[in-house]
Amino acid sequence: MKRKNVLLFSDFGIDDFIAVIFAFFSEEINIVGIVADYGNVSREDAIRNAAYLQEVTGHKDIPVFSGAVLPITGEDPVYYPDVHGIEGLGPIVPNLENSNDIFENFDDFKGLIQKYENDIIILNVGRLSSLAAAFILYPGLMSKVSDFYIMGGAFNVPGNVTPVAEANFYGDPYAANVVFANAPKKIHIFPLDVTMSAIITAIVDALDAYYQSVQNKVGLLLKPMVDYYFNFYKETYPGISGSPLHDLLTFWAMLEGAEIQYMDVPVKIIVNRGEAFGQSIGDFRNVPPEDKMKYRIHRIAVQFNYSNFIRTFYEIMTNHKTKTP
Secondary structure: OOOEEEEEEEOOOHHHHHHHHHHHHOOOEEEEEEEEOOOOOOHHHHHHHHHHHHHHHOOOOOOEEEOOOOOOOOOOOOOOHHHHOOOOOOOOOOOOOOOOOOOOOHHHHHHHHHHOOOOOEEEEOOOOHHHHHHHHHOHHHHOOOOEEEEEOOOOOOOOOOOOOOOHHHHHOHHHHHHHHHHOOOOOEEEOHHHHOOOEOHHHHHHHHHHHHHHOOOOHHHHHHHHHHHHHHHHHHOOOOOOOEOHHHHHHHOOOOOOOEEEEEEEEEEOOOOOOOOOOEEEOOOOOOHHHOOOOOEEEEEEEEOHHHHHHHHHHHHHOOOOOOO
8 A cells, every 4th residue: 555645734623632642542643744834723733743743652753844823914924722721722721842943944845745746645633734834935846736625615605713613714715716726736635524523522532541551652642632623623612412523523534435526616715804814614515517617626624434434443452343234
C-alpha cells in the first residue's frame, strides 16, 4: 500500500489533535510536515500543541512550521476556550519547556512540496489564512500539490458561528476565497453538512478500555478530550448523540476504502460585512451549466458511509480488523 504524503495545516484544537493521532495510527497516511496556525487557539499555543504532539507520539522528526497569526481581514482572531479548553486540548495541559518560542519559518514548507512533487496532499483543518498566503506567494509551487482536502463551510445546513457561517470560513472568508479562486485543481471540501455526523462517542469507552489493557499512553489521551468536547456539544446542541470530530472525517476521507459522495459545484464565500459574512455558497441547482454561478467548481462532500467510517476508525485505532457478517 502506497502511503499518502500529507502536509497538514492545523490550529490544534481537540478534533485536530485526535485526527492527527488517527493519522499516526494509520498505515495509509504519512504526515510529512505541520503548519501550526491561529484558530481554535493562538498561533503560539498551536505551535506548543504541535510540539506536545511530537513529544507524546515520538514523531519528533516531523517538521513544524509557523503559520498565520491573524486573518487577512487584519482583525484580531477570536478563540474558543469554551469549546476546546484554555490550552486547546480540553482537560490536557501540555507541559513543555521552550515549546512556545516564536519562530518564523513558514517559507521552509516549500522544501517539502519540492521533495514530494506531485505526490503530496495539503490537508487544511483550520482557518485558511496560511494556505491563502501560500497561493499568493508561490502559485507555481502549489500546482505541484497532488490534492487539497479542506474542512470548512456549511452549505445546506446551519453554521456553527452564525446562522449561515462555519468557523473556519467565517474566521477568514477572504482567505477562503483566495484559495478557492486560485486552486490549480478541484478542492475536496468537507463542510458541516457531513462532519456534524462524524461522531465516535459511542465507542470511546471501549477504546479507552483497550488502551488501558495495552498501556497505550497516546490512545489514553482520546477519552478525556472527547468527553470534554461532548460536554460543550450537549449544551449547544441538546439531544446530540456525541461530539462531531470534523477534522477526523477529513483525514478518513483520504483512505482508499472511504465511501464518500461528492458533488462538483461552483463555490463562493461571502466577504461582504453583514449577516451573511463568511457564508459558503454552492450552486447545487439542477440547471444547465451556463445558468450556474460563474465561480470555480470544487468537490463538496455531501454524504458518507457512517458504518464504514466508525468501523475503520476502530480498526485503525486498535490495529486489528473487526469481524463483519
